[in-house]
Ligand SMILES: Nc1ncnc2c1ncn2[C@@H]1O[C@H](COP(=O)(O)OP(=O)(O)O)[C@@H](O)[C@H]1O
């Protein structure tokens with residue numbers, strides 16, 4: 001199974017989601033391979049080179065070479081789950097990674113706007129009986 005964590009925005013939690021999922025799935029006993037397509041190599045810095053979890057491997061790939069890299073890693077690591085972490089830019093690799101995935105997760109940062117006021121103010125010419133008018137009649 002291939003899971004792509006995708007968004008054309010940076011800083012929304014793609015690498016965090018990838019690392020958390022990879023750790024959780026590996027600790028459940030699945031063989032997990034993480035493909036890092038971000039040239040910043042965030043997720044491979046977090047997970048690579050450490051004994052983060054058994055059955056967890058990480059590789060850094062050239063976004064232009066994703067299809068061949070996936071085939072190579074599938075043959076080498078034989079993962080139950082492959083997670084793809086992409087860079088926060090729109091590029092062809094995003095399209096390819098989403099097309100190759102069985103599941104795509106799109107993290108989104110919450111809006112910082114305040115929720116709309118529950119009271120709607122406005123003008124009303126004839127408020128109906130029992131209703132409250134919050135506007136200027
Ligand atoms: N669910 C979350 N809640 C709060 N902060 C988060 C969450 N997910 C990620 N972050 C923080 O947001 C920042 C960007 O996360 P990151 O996973 O690197 O984003 P991306 O890979 O999309 O660029 C990091 O500082 C990370 O710790």
Ligand SMILES: [Mg+2]
Nearest residue numbers: 014015038042
């Ligand atoms: Mg990232």
